[in-house]
Amino acid sequence: MTAAGTRPEADRDHARRRIDATFRHEAGRLVGVLTRFLGDFDVAEEAVQDALAEAVARWPAEGVPERPAAWLQRTARNRAIDRLRREARGREKLAMLAAGPLREGGAVPPPEADERLSLLFLCCHPALGADAQVTLTLRAVAGLTTAEIASAFLTSETTITQRITRAKRKVAAARIPYRVPEDQLPQRLPAVLAVLYLMFNEGYLSSHADEPARRWLQEEAEELAELLTRLMPREPEPLGLLALMRLHLARSAARFDAAGGIVRLRDQDRSRWDAAAIAGAIRLLRRAAGLGRPGPYQIQAAIAAVHAEAPSWEVTDWPQIVALYDLLLQHEDTPVVRLNRLIALAAAGGPQAAETALAQAEPLREALAGYHLYHATRAELLRALGRTEAAEAADREALRLAASPAERALISSRLAGTRA
Amino acid sequence: MKYVMLFVGTEETDHRSEAESAAITEKIGAWWGEHVAAGQIVGGEQLQGPETATTVRHDHGSVSIVDGPFIEAKEHIGGYGVIDVPNLDAALDLAKSWPWGGVVEIRPVQEQMA
Numbered sequence: 001m002t003a004a005g006t007r008p009e010a011d012r013d014h015a016r017r018r019i020d021a022t023f024r025h026e027a028g029r030l031v032g033v034l035t036r037f038l039g040d041f042d043v044a045e046e047a048v049q050d051a052l053a054e055a056v057a058r059w060p061a062e063g064v065p066e067r068p069a070a071w072l073q074r075t076a077r078n079r080a081i082d083r084l085r086r087e088a089r090g091r092e093k094l095a096m097l098a099a100g101p102l103r104e105g106g107a108v109p110p111p112e113a114d115e116r117l118s119l120l121f122l123c124c125h126p127a128l129g130a131d132a133q134v135t136l137t138l139r140a141v142a143g144l145t146t147a148e149i150a151s152a153f154l155t156s157e158t159t160i161t162q163r164i165t166r167a168k169r170k171v172a173a174a175r176i177p178y179r180v181p182e183d184q185l186p187q188r189l190p191a192v193l194a195v196l197y198l199m200f201n202e203g204y205l206s207s208h209a210d211e212p213a214r215r216w217l218q219e220e221a222e223e224l225a226e227l228l229t230r231l232m233p234r235e236p237e238p239l240g241l242l243a244l245m246r247l248h249l250a251r252s253a254a255r256f257d258a259a260g261g262i263v264r265l266r267d268q269d270r271s272r273w274d275a276a277a278i279a280g281a282i283r284l285l286r287r288a289a290g291l292g293r294p295g296p297y298q299i300q301a302a303i304a305a306v307h308a309e310a311p312s313w314e315v316t317d318w319p320q321i322v323a324l325y326d327l328l329l330q331h332e333d334t335p336v337v338r339l340n341r342l343i344a345l346a347a348a349g350g351p352q353a354a355e356t357a358l359a360q361a362e363p364l365r366e367a368l369a370g371y372h373l374y375h376a377t378r379a380e381l382l383r384a385l386g387r388t389e390a391a392e393a394a395d396r397e398a399l400r401l402a403a404s405p406a407e408r409a410l411i412s413s414r415l416a417g418t419r420a
Numbered sequence: 421m422k423y424v425m426l427f428v429g430t431e432e433t434d435h436r437s438e439a440e441s442a443a444i445t446e447k448i449g450a451w452w453g454e455h456v457a458a459g460q461i462v463g464g465e466q467l468q469g470p471e472t473a474t475t476v477r478h479d480h481g482s483v484s485i486v487d488g489p490f491i492e493a494k495e496h497i498g499g500y501g502v503i504d505v506p507n508l509d510a511a512l513d514l515a516k517s518w519p520w521g522g523v524v525e526i527r528p529v530q531e532q533m534a
Contacts, residue, residue, distance in 0.1 A: 127508055174528045175421045177507035184509075
């Protein structure tokens with residue numbers, strides 16, 4: 001305790017982590033409850049962020065309350081009242097808040113309602129730009145701070161703050177509704193799936209050095225994806241996304257070494273993969289396939305499933321993976337998908353294949369010049385061809401661009417290995 | 421909540437046959453009537469073509485008058501509707517069902533403080 005007392009920043013970090021555990025789970029739900037109750041997303045969201053900030057400031061000194069979630073809810077409600085008091089137009093809403101517990105007086109929530117689902121559809125509304133959708137979701141649904149979002153996007157806090165402010169202004173001014181659009185799910189769904197997958201990936205390959213995989217963010221994304229599958233049992237893509245996430249999670253124990261460094265797929269100890277979880281994810285995928293409408297998430301899950309079922313990198317069914325990437329390209333022809341197809345193509349067979357893959361990587365250079373994995377892939381291909389110097393140059397470029405410390409460590413060790 | 425829908429003509433809508441245009445105009449009549457009756461459309465007009473537009477531009481005290489719309493573009497405003505619906509999703513539904521096609525811009529009306 002003495003050490004903590006003399007190091008306030010460490011103390012703060014500890015409180016912050018403790019809050020993370022509570023807040024991450026509660027933030028989205030709380031924003032949702034307040035939004036439904038007040039009909040004011042902006043005030044709801046700000047009030048919840050205020051409550052978090054207050055927790056960070058007070059919990060280290062006063063101790064974590066016995067029921068942190070209830071504390072946060074009470075505090076957020078009070079901060080909402082404070083905010084509404086400052087607004088002329090807040091009076092009516094203020095009367096509602098003062099009237100009693102949050103749930104009463106608001107619209108009756110739909111059955112099965114997790115407030116976060118309505119919130120998710122609000123944040124992923126097509127009237128908002130793609131950047132705004134992801135940013136709002138990370139902040140309002142997942143409870144990330146502006147600083148964390150800024151680091152996830154490799155941009156400044158100012159940019160993120162402006163993006164959030166603009167987006168919330170539009171939500172209010174254009175009256176983007178807080179609801180699950182039951183009548184338009186097929187059109188509205190892809191944006192939600194994209195945001196969830198991005199959220200999952202941010203958790204999967206975090207830019208935080210001390211938490212290489214921020215499980216809470218993955219769990220949040222997985223939970224929301226699971227909720228989507230229950231809400232839309234006839235929609236195959238949420239099932240595909242959930243299967244994809246679970247296939248990643250099933251293998252996550254083998255992804256990091258004891259020191260927190262990334263272990264590449266080819267080097268992973270596959271006995272540490274969760275075979276039961278893999279089987280469960282593949283069952284989900286079969287259920288999705290049974291609905292007869294393939295889509296990008298189902299195909300990506302199928303690719304992950306081929307990897308998950310392979311006893312080793314060498315005996316992986318690479319031609320099958322290349323074929324799945326070809327299928328994926330029909331849905332999603334992006335440079336990153338093309339790059340991943342190249343990796344499979346190179347793995348499918350010998351130096352000849354590496355040569356072909358390297359040639360096919362050239363046209364992607366312009367689009368992917370700022371993407372570290374493009375350079376890391378080239379480095380691997382060059383190394384397979386024995387072109388060590390060029391490989392090293394490509395790895396250095398990858399190192400320059402990699403954001404995550406874990407990824408940087410992996411590339412550094414490879415560079416060191418080349419020299420040795 | 422009030423919104424204005426700006427109906428914008430595009431190359432596609434400008435190059436229709438007369439028969440095609442007439443058929444769609446008839447649909448617009450029915451569409452408009454239906455939504456007025458439902459209380460969703462509370463006002464609006466169709467405008468004559470951009471070749472009939474005159475633009476008055478104020479520039480630091482001086483005023484100029486120019487033939488044509490305020491911005492030269494292939495797309496041009498062909499009319500507007502004032503709607504009163506619960507939220508943006510309802511406004512989007514109306515805009516998506518607009519029979520003429522082209523582009524529809526939706527803007528919330530500035531609410532006046534009481």
